[in-house]
Amino acid sequence: xxxxxxxxARLERRIAGSTNRWRFPKQPFTGDLLSLSQMFKALSIDFExxxxxxxxxxxxxxxxxxxxxxxxxxxxxxxxxxxxxCLGFKWELHRPQLFQSETLAKLYLKALTQGTTYxxxxxxxxxxxxxxxxxxxxxPAKRMIISLKISDPLVTKVAFATALKNxxxxxxxxxxxxxxxxxxxxxxxxxSGLVQRCVDVMITRLMPSTIKNFxxxxxxxxxxxxxTACEKWLEMNLVPLVGMQIHLRKIPQDLLxxxxxxxxxxxxxxxxxxxxxxxxxxxxxxxKIQAIPTHETVMTFxxxxxxxxxxxxxxxxxxxxxLFLCLRLHGITKGKDLEVLRYINFFPESWLNRVTANHYHxxxxxxxxxxxxxxxTQAMRFGLLFNQENTTYSKMIAVYGFFFKITGLxxxxxxxxxxxxxxxxxxxxxxxxxxxxxxxxxxxxxxVKYEIRAQALVDGKWQEFRTNQIMQKFxxxxxxxxxxxxxxxxxxxxxxxxxxxxxxxx
Numbered sequence: 001x002x003x004x005x006x007x008x009a010r011l012e013r014r015i016a017g018s019t020n021r022w023r024f025p026k027q028p029f030t031g032d033l034l035s036l037s038q039m040f041k042a043l044s045i046d047f048e049x050x051x052x053x054x055x056x057x058x059x060x061x062x063x064x065x066x067x068x069x070x071x072x073x074x075x076x077x078x079x080x081x082x083x084x085x086c087l088g089f090k091w092e093l094h095r096p097q098l099f100q101s102e103t104l105a106k107l108y109l110k111a112l113t114q115g116t117t118y119x120x121x122x123x124x125x126x127x128x129x130x131x132x133x134x135x136x137x138x139x140p141a142k143r144m145i146i147s148l149k150i151s152d153p154l155v156t157k158v159a160f161a162t163a164l165k166n167x168x169x170x171x172x173x174x175x176x177x178x179x180x181x182x183x184x185x186x187x188x189x190x191x192s193g194l195v196q197r198c199v200d201v202m203i204t205r206l207m208p209s210t211i212k213n214f215x216x217x218x219x220x221x222x223x224x225x226x227x228t229a230c231e232k233w234l235e236m237n238l239v240p241l242v243g244m245q246i247h248l249r250k251i252p253q254d255l256l257x258x259x260x261x262x263x264x265x266x267x268x269x270x271x272x273x274x275x276x277x278x279x280x281x282x283x284x285x286x287x288k289i290q291a292i293p294t295h296e297t298v299m300t301f302x303x304x305x306x307x308x309x310x311x312x313x314x315x316x317x318x319x320x321x322x323l324f325l326c327l328r329l330h331g332i333t334k335g336k337d338l339e340v341l342r343y344i345n346f347f348p349e350s351w352l353n354r355v356t357a358n359h360y361h362x363x364x365x366x367x368x369x370x371x372x373x374x375x376x377t378q379a380m381r382f383g384l385l386f387n388q389e390n391t392t393y394s395k396m397i398a399v400y401g402f403f404f405k406i407t408g409l410x411x412x413x414x415x416x417x418x419x420x421x422x423x424x425x426x427x428x429x430x431x432x433x434x435x436x437x438x439x440x441x442x443x444x445x446x447x448v449k450y451e452i453r454a455q456a457l458v459d460g461k462w463q464e465f466r467t468n469q470i471m472q473k474f475x476x477x478x479x480x481x482x483x484x485x486x487x488x489x490x491x492x493x494x495x496x497x498x499x500x501x502x503x504x505x506x
Contacts, residue, residue, distance in 0.1 A: 082108060084164075085147040087157050097167040102190035107146040154184035154217075166194045174201050176210075180217055187221050195223070203229040204460045208237075208247035215255050232462050234259045236455060236496045239267045240385050243276035246292055249283035253323070256280065260326035263376040264455065264464075266496040268383045269397075270331030277327065278302070278346070281320060302344040311346045329355045330372070331380045333399055359400075366443055367400035367503045375451055375469050379500035384408050386416065386495040396423070399503070401441030402474075403428060406499050417487040418452055418497050422474040446474050450483060450501035456492025463490050471504070 080092030084104065098104045150160070159181025165172050166186075174182050174197065183198035185191075202214045203226065211230055218226030234242065234251070238259055242248050259265060260277075267273040275295060282298045283289065302311055311317045312324060329351065332338060338359075341352060362369055372378040382397050386408045394407040403423040410416050425440045453466040465488040475481055488495075 081143055083143050083145045085145065087150060087155070087160055089157065091161075091164055093164070093167070100167050100191060100193070103148070104146070104189060107148065108144065111144055111146050148188075150185075150188055152184045152188065154181050155188065156181045160185045163189060163191065163194060166191070166197075174198060176201075176205055179205075180213060183217060183221065183223075195221075199223055199226045200460070202226055206230065206233045208242045208245045211242070211247070212250040212252060215252065229460070231255065231258055231262070232264070233457075235262050235264045236266045236457075236462075238265070239272055239276050240496075243272075243279065244292065246283070246290060248276070248280055251280065253319075257323055257326070260323060264453070264498075266383050266385075266455070266498055267381060268385075270328050270381065271334070271337045274327060274329075274332065277323065278344075285316070299340065299344050302346050305345065307345055310348050311344075313348055328378060328381070330358050330369075330378075333359065362400050362503070363439060366506060367402055367441060367446060368505045369503045370505050372502045375449060375500055375502060379451075379502050381498060381500045382406060383499070384418070384497040386410070386493075386497060388493050396428070398438050401439040402443075402446050402503075406497075408495070408497055414489050414491055415487070416454070416490070416495060417485050418454055419485045420450070420452070420483045420499055420501075422446070422476060422481045424476045444476060445480075447504055447506060448472055448474050448501050449504050450499065452483070452486040453498045453500070454486060454488050454490075454495050455498075456490045456495045458490060458492040463492055465490075 081095055082093045082098055082104075084091040084093055093104070095108070098108060156178070159178045162172060162174065162178055162182050163185035170193075179198055179201050183195065183202070186194035186198055199218075202210070202217070206214060206229065211234060215227060215230040217223070218230060234255065238251075238256075242251065265273075267276075275298075278298055279292070282293065282301055286301070305311055305314070312321055324347070329341070329347070332341065332355070338355070341347060341355075358369075358371055361371075380399060382395070384393055384395060384406055386393055390408065391410045392408070394405050397404050397406060403425055404420050405423050406418075406420045408416060408418045449469060449471050451467055451469050453464065455462055455464050457463075465486060467484050467486050470484055472483065473480065474483075
């Protein structure tokens with residue numbers, strides 16, 4: 001029978017040494033089959049599995065051999081036996097260290113099988129030469145040259161040099177300005193230990209100036225641990241920290257959307273979150289602004305658009321709708337804040353009418369929030385940021401004629417407690433101001449569904465403490481006026497404390 005072209009292209013008979021053996025002409029198996037079989041057997045590699053998965057080439061077994069036996073071997077006086085051509089430089093490397101990188105290991109083995117007729121003999125000599133047992137001194141082996149092309153713009157020569165240095169020294173300091181390039185280099189080298197070190201460094205160095213680049217690097221290199229850390233960090237710091245700096249402009253929209261949807265998002269109030277979001281939009285549209293503008297400047301900017309169409313209905317605002325749909329506008333209850341919502345002409349009229357209707361219904365029905373069911377996605381939310389200098393910190397909040405004080409107490413260096421307490425309107429510090437500007441409910445009892453949550457960062461990991469979702473009837477006298485107390489122990493500071501609640505139908 002006549003062999004098909006496809007079959008002929010796959011298998012060719014070539015002269016290999018003094019014998020005439022079958023061999024593969026295609027990568028990665030350029031050695032003859034007998035030698036390859038013997039080589040894999042020497043390394044305890046399943047030959048059949050290697051043929052089925054040529055891309056993997058089972059480098060892990062070879063890496064394990066070198067890493068376990070020679071990682072700590074003194075190579076300071078040994079002459080380099082591999083030259084890596086990369087980034088316009090020639091880097092001198094040693095085989096035991098080189099095999100920590102899967103990429104370099106593959107390049108080396110590929111060069112080994114291509115550059116000789118007897119790859120088995122070469123590999124045996126390699127293993128014998130690197131054996132930790134004492135052997136007679138041999139003549140230096142010929143240096144092997146391998147090449148690696150890198151197109152990732154994040155990889156600099158300094159970063160790549162740092163990555164290669166980590167092949168030899170496990171605790172090389174990674175500078176903050178180089179960590180992105182080192183991470184990129186580690187991914188190209190497939191050097192998992194260094195990848196994890198870079199991720200750990202980046203997680204501990206999250207701040208307003210680094211959050212954007214670290215998050216995008218996590219997405220680019222599919223480092224879920226890093227992207228998750230960025231999301232959790234921003235959930236806590238969007239409003240109190242990033243929202244106060246020009247770095248807010250750099251926050252990617254997809255990251256912002258994830259954070260806004262999270263039930264863990266910390267904010268002092270819903271209006272503070274809205275102000276942060278309006279500032280983010282302002283900075284996107286005003287690239288030349290290099291300092292945080294005043295709130296009045298931001299409001300005036302949005303008011304300057306023609307009144308015939310709100311901002312979110314314009315072409316420029318359509319793509320931002322998903323972000324603002326995450327906000328709980330019904331959580332804005334102060335009269336002056338509601339006036340701002342209408343003044344800036346930012347939201348569709350239907351959104352504002354729905355907010356107004358919900359407020360009217362709640363006031364007419366003793367505070368009942370009939371339209372709110374889910375505490376995680378719909379609750380009124382308020383927050384306390386408990387800092388090192390605080391021993392007692394409280395804030396008064398008013399919703400539909402009911403007054404609550406949210407409080408944090410520091411008992412010792414690591415013990416804190418947080419709770420909310422209903423306050424009678426006559427016991428407020430300035431009751432006459434309340435009477436003039438806020439409604440007052442005279443109901444003796446108010447059913448409240450609530451949850452208290454506290455979070456703190458300790459050694460790069462978030463500690464989270466929370467009550468259950470509690471249904472409680474709040475009266476005006478003790479003990480019914482006081483919520484469940486969330487008591488925690490942590491060395492983390494600051495502590496982000498969130499109070500979420502709904503007034504269910506009576």
